[in-house]
Amino acid sequence: MNANASEDSTSQAEIWLIRHGETEWSLSRQHTGRTDIPLTEHGRAQAQMLAPILAQEHFDLVLTSPMSRAIETCRLAGLGDHAEVERELREWDYGIYEGRTTPEIRESAPGWSVWESPIPEGESIGEIEGRARALVQRLAASPGRIALFSHAHFLRVFAGCWIGDSAALGAHLLLDTATISILGFERENRxxxxxxxxHPDIK
Known part of the structure; x- marks a missing residue:
């Protein structure tokens, strides 16, 4: 997998976002923030399929969320030996909604959305935007190819902040397990x- 204009080294930051493989809760669509859910057997197989893709690239920096599902994905994808744990890559803190699906939450909070509604005892969209924007600013100033192993909502927030300084833009960016997304520049524009x-064999 090559990002077309991507070269072996980049004069501007190029950031590869890798969502961890399948877990039991990602399969059931339960909100998984700070609960340390392991990969399923299928999730481990998904992560291993990423290895030949990532092996074709040189990464100047590899960062992973501290959660085991991200760390194991990084290891099985072949980049574990080069990875540093980055606390800011942890998933959204869902507070009282941890472990619940959106339909379950809407039984008591009609119309609830992680992008628009309060998250009692958890992280507001402003708070997650703040840590994502700080990480964007730091990494955007680091020339080279960077791999981030993290989680669906955080990576969507990060991408929204990359292109428009807005976490809310992440609502429009679907992200499946064990996928690769690439952020970069078009001239001076992120x-x-x-x-x-x-990977075509990942289901």
Whole structure:
């Protein structure tokens, strides 16, 4: 997988976003923030399929969320030996909604949306936007190719902040397990180069 204009080294930051493989809760669509859910057997197989794609690239920096599902995905994808744990890559804190699906939450909070509604005892959209924007600013100033192993909502927020300084833009960016997305530049403008790309054998 090559980002077309991508070269072995980049004069501007090029950031590869890798969502972790399948877990039991991602399969059931339960909100998984700070609960350390392991990969399923299928999730581990998904992560292994990423290895030949990532092996074709040189990464100047590899960062992973501290959650085991991200760390294991990074390891099985072949980049574990080069990875540093980055606390800011952890998933959204869903507070009282941890472990619940959106339909379940809407039984008591009609119309609830993680993008628009309060999250009691958790992280507001402003708070997650703040940590994503700080990470964007830091990494955008780091020339080279960077791999981030993280989680669906955080990576969607990060991408929204990359292209428009807005976490809310992430609502429009679907992201499946064990996928690769690439952020970069079009001249001086931060842009999405590829999004939600999966290995053709990953189901």
């Amino acid at each position: 842009a999405i180069r590829q999004w939600n790309v999966r």
